[in-house]
Amino acid sequence: MAEHAAPRDPRLRVIAIATIIHRDHVLLVEGHDSVKQETFYRALGGEVEFGETAEAAVARELIEETGRRIEVTERLGVIENLYTFEGQPGHEVVFEFVARFVPGEEPDDLSPIEADEGGAKFVVRWLPLAEVLAGTHRVYPDGIEQRLAEWVNRL
Secondary structure, X not given: OHHHOOOOXXXXXXXXXXXXXXXXXXXXXXXXXXXXXXXXXXXXXXXXXXXXXXXXXXXXXXXXXXXXXXXXXXXXXXXXXXXXXXXXXXXXXXXEEEEEEOOOOOOOOOOOEEEEEOOEEEEEEEEEHHHHHHOOOOEEOOOHHHHXXXXXXXX
């Protein structure tokens, strides 16, 4: 879950994340900020490598983290994200995508999925899309609920 931690050396990071929609649910990783005493959720993804497009980066990250391939269906937006995590400032440019699993790679049910990032295991959970859009859960980056709602309303 390194993509959720503030960098030790202050620098601007470029990341790509994918909101995966399946059976009216959204796949999100749960995090906790002990300084803010806050439980939050964030889409999967990670840093864009030099020479790599944001779309290719998010597809690579999802394979690395979940072992499943995704199809990006649309770019949700690109935002600048200034944040504080565990008391440390962070600064990111975030490419946000809406995606789905490649046919045949969808999970059979909505059970949590064990993910792995460089040997660090973590669990990602399916939250009902309606709850995410309603703001029932704290989801980062800020404003993603509104951008998702705009996307849903265009369908």
